[in-house]
Amino acid sequence: MIFYELFDNFWAVLGLKLGVLFIFFLTAPLLIGYTEHKVLAHMQARLGPMEAGKFHGWAQLVADGVKFIQKEDLIPRAADKWVFSLAPAVVIVPVVVVFLVIPFGPALVNSDVAASCGAGGCGWWGENLDVGIFFVLAVTSVSVIGMLMAGWASANKFSLIGAIRGAAQLIAYELPLVLAAAAVAMQAGTLSLVGIAEGQQSMWYVVPQFAGFAIFITASLAELSRPPFDMPIADSEIIFGHMTEYSGIRFGLFLLSEYAGIVSLSAVATVLYLGGWHGFIIPGIPGPLWTLAKIGALGFFVIWLRATYPRLREDQLQKLSWKYLIPIALLNILLTGIFKVVF
Amino acid sequence: MPSERSAGVLPGGPGEGVQVVIAGEGELATQEMTLSIGPQHPSTHGVLRVVLGLDGERIASAIPVIGYMHRAFDKLAEARDYRQIIALSNRHDWLSAFGNELGITLAVERLMELEVPERAQWIRMLVAEWNRVLNHLMFLGSFGLELGAMTPMFYAFREREDIQHLLEAATGGRMHFTYNRVGGLKEDLPRGFLKESSDLVRKIRHRLLDYEGLLLGNEIFKKRTVSIGVLPGEIAKSYGVTGPILQASGVAEDSRKTEPYLHYDQVEFEVPTGAHGDSFDRFLVLYRRIEESLKIIEQVHDKLPAGPIIPAKMPKNIKPPEGWTYVRTENSLGETGYYLVSRGGKEPWRLKMRTPSFHNVSMIPYLLEGVLLPDLIAVLGSVFFVVGDVDR
């Protein structure tokens, strides 16, 4: 059948995967961004975008993207040109790369039928890495470098303060993220994201790992510099942190990386804790739709937090991570290990 | 130890990088960074500039630089007659403009020994209290915004829109009312005003609960404001700080109670005070003052008499006799006073406007010693000032 023959051709599969991921990368953050506009607006007793695209401003972010692209290319005179220009790329590329390994749905085709599919078969994912979660965590921490590059190269004191805060915060919250993910990997017995998702057939990992789930969500919020952890950006104190001097498409890439980050970390949390593509209550809905729904729900939660809470001060933030989250995460690993061995 | 930086020399000019001054000695010498917050900054309410000497994220010194909005009110007042001064005066504390007008009319009336009709006095109280609610709502919203909570700002502005709509029906203006005249008011309240006013009181009282949930009970908000920016009562008095800040430091000084003007002695209300004098207390006092103002408004509704709003025998040209007087009113931000010296002419000989924001801002260096940079925002947001009031 031509379907299987398609999967046999390595280049066709590669092209298809890259195409789908590219479209996803372009549309999902915009969708989350639009949701943020609207959700925040309705929570604040106003309407949000209504004009762009006639129907409730659906094209607002598309219009924003076009606006950013046609803006003047501004680099401050005192800025370090190359570092300044490269920083947005360093921030956004890791986020996109994460999408490659996240499984959105179950396997479609077995590996013995189509040889080019690799060990786990072909399915709703880009690549089924054996060290999936390890890869994700390693790659997301590259964004810190981009933030530091942007802050230092801007030759602006506010950017510098923002970048230093950001570096301290992101490093502090790497550990709880890793420890929480490690507990899940222990529970599932595999580092592969597909394997972790498949292991949640009977019970989602959020049930035994509820503490880990809370820690993972908190730490991801801090990794993304989202409120209440948006001290590095803190637009009432340091203008816009490391992004102050940016305009045009570079600024657009920073914003895109923030929304894409929400999508990617929500996706990782979905796979790790919320059962991936497994449904509940309502039967018959295909796996990828479940995944997207869960990502949307987590995204809504993230936006909801933004509307509600003021931001934590930097030292309170650090205290939260080092004194509370890390001990709890370690305890979580300990308990998971005990339960794994005993039961 | 901070050597080359003298108090008067401030950085400026375009294209300037990080300015460093060596502070400390030996291998652990750190560099103090001079950061200028403002005059254009999202957090300073208007054009206030604070030059900070930063040691990492700790503030070593803070110097407020004011005067960006100095409009020479004192000098202009010497070339205007009293009706024109009323229109000028409400451009200062623009969040509660009526209070400024009230002070100047009371000063002139005291010098001329005019009898203001009863109805005018009660209506003045009503509009002044609505102005107080307007002003306090603004600071409630913006304080949350500076700390990162975006939502209370929108709620505050929703309430303010309703109040401004109400006052526009009576005075014709949403912000600069120019409703006072020497001797009374411009015109009477429109029909249906009192009903709308009491409906609005009910609505706002109900909506105030949102603020309690969103801000006062919020853990993160408390962490950011409790024990931050503590101001002892004695220091506050010595600086001349008044209003909610002084009351939050434990001093229950309110001109409406100690020297009642208009008919404040005939309405019941309390003066809320704080226990610690920190940012959270200032905020709490602000919140409670709104409730007290709503109480006063309701009482005025009941007690409002009928009658004229300007005396029957008003002189055509207002020429107060020779003399001097100082009249103070409890404006929303504190004590607004006018020192008026008249030599019998149509214009004053000297009109000094004593504004609360001036003294509130002068206190900032005291509050900011040794404070962290994010706390600067928490402190600045709790020192209630309006830049037009500071610079006049």
Added chain:
Amino acid sequence: MTPEELAKHLNETGLFERDEVAHGELSMWASRDGWVAGAEHLKECGRCRFDFFTFISAVDLEDEGFEVVCHLYSVRRQHHINYKTLLPRTEPRLRTLKGLWLGADWGERETHELFGIDFDGHGDLRKLLLPDEFEGFPLRKDFLLMSREIKEWPGLKEPEEVK
């Protein structure tokens, strides 16, 4: 204390030159050299207790000189006072009250830049409200409002008087 009682008490101390009560308010004049001594009494004396600094400014009395006005208030006793002194036009100097009330700092800076009155001992009389390059003392009566010199202000006339 009522203004009359306060006037009587302060006159007995001998630190003040004259007093005036008008419209229920009290003004006390001190000599220029007795400015700080009088202020100290106002702050320390148990019956006066002026702990609240309201404002300090000046009035240009043309030939008589400058009259510096410092308004004080007592939170405990709830009475006011306008504490004044007269300075000759040719030599407007006065000692600072910065040591007694912290609010005097900015008030004296403002008075200095607007009237040209020197406050000895203040040490930091930079410009507060005016730009640094500003020359002259605006609130003096001989500093004319430029726009008034060029053209008479249309608001000066009543509407009926204008043709």
